[in-house]
Amino acid sequence: MPGKAQKSSLIDQIVVIETNVDDQSAEITAWVMDQLLATGALDVFLTPILMKKGRPATKITVLSTIEQQSTLTQLLLQQSTTFGVRSYLVDRQKLSRDFIEVETEWGIVKAKRGFLNDSVTKIVPEYEDCRRLAEANQVPLRTVYETVIQEIKLDENQSIDS
Incomplete structure (x- = not known):
């Protein structure tokens, strides 16, 4: 990231x-x-x-x-x-924003990050990507969303610790 x-x-x-x-x-x-x-x-x-x-x-x-x-x-x-x-x-x-790609066990999901005063204030996985992966892998949509957020938080913590 x-x-x-x-x-x-x-x-x-x-x-x-x-x-x-x-x-x-x-x-x-x-x-x-x-x-x-x-x-x-x-x-x-x-x-x-x-x-x-x-x-x-x-x-x-x-x-x-x-x-x-x-x-x-x-x-x-x-x-x-x-x-x-x-x-x-x-x-x-509106918040400034950028897009990142997040790797999950089911595939890649784009996520939108919102910034205010140079800090990330929101992270939102893209619905269509999550929906596609949920349908293809027969997992709940909510599970895909939660996994994307967890992967982002894990990656941010690793970046801070490095």
């Missing part, structure tokens, strides 16, 4: 695009969500809400780069039942 990187948090601006829908099936909502992600949304999430007169609805929230805002807005307007969207610019602070 590489030595400690000189990293800090990053600040940028993104656009939040949102709309409420109360007349759209769950299947269409899931499809729209997939389309938004495939088109370049940074993230998409759904929130159950109650609208006027107690009507259940879903708030669709899209996180977007400024450059993708128009494209994603058009997709929402064309592919969902909404008649309009709201959007606003927000500041976003």
Whole structure:
């Protein structure tokens, strides 16, 4: 594993695009969500809400780069039942990150490390790698995740002791 990187948090601006829908099936909502992600949304999430007169609805929230805002807005307007969207610019602070490869008894897993003030604050194994190894080796997904974290901690302790 590489030595400690000189990293800090990053600040940028993104656009939040949102709309409420109360007349759209769950299947269409899931499809729209997939389309938004495939088109370049940074993230998409759904929130159950109650609208006027107690009507259940879903708030669709899209996180977007400024450059993708128009494209994603058009997709929402064309592919969902909404008649309009709201959007606003927000500041976003995120951890600097890098990726490492971790050797496990089942194969290699990529893991993302997050840095704040030059210190590792988070280590997250990549889901798709863990899922692939869990399925191929018929072990619980949780076991693969835990093993990756243990291997990283063991390797870091050996690096410190060297």
